Amino acid sequence: MTAQVAIVMGSQSDWPTMRHAADVLAELGIESDCRIVSAHRTPDRMFDFAKCAAEEGFKVVIAGAGGAAHLPGMIASMTHLPVLGVPVKSKALSGKDSLLSIVQMPGGVPVGTLAIGDAGAKNAGLLAAAILATGDAALAERLIAWRAAQSESVAERPSDEG
């Protein structure tokens, strides 16, 4: 079976962040296909990816980029698939530039924007899983179990050990 989730990122340097999306999807038994695609540096690759993403069988696209992060919005302009945007933390402006580049889309072309950095990537994976789970009862059960385990892992009181 082909991957249902595509994880694309503007640069190799985004991978330490974006791998959190791939990791949580793997925990939930969801295969993802991770690719480097840049609206700025590889515009033809981006065009081909976005135009063919639905035909390739993807159901959700997670797109992460930093700085002038046009990638998620450009992909969203060329596919009807849900696009989840992850603002990668930039060196110069700590990811505020990435966030603002992704979040403020014009009406008609939505990008579901997550938080800056690792937590945003992880939540993009969880949100992609939740979208897929609306049509997959077995996955919904795994997601519910994952969340229950998360709740279980939170201690009731703080400890000196951390």
Ligand SMILES: Nc1c(C(=O)O)ncn1[C@@H]1O[C@H](COP(=O)(O)O)[C@@H](O)[C@H]1O
């Ligand atoms: N924002 C974009 C796009 C894009 O939006 O198409 N392509 C690359 N980049 C970003 O440039 C940053 C620095 O990239 P390098 O580390 O390769 O210099 C990365 O965070 C990448 O996502």
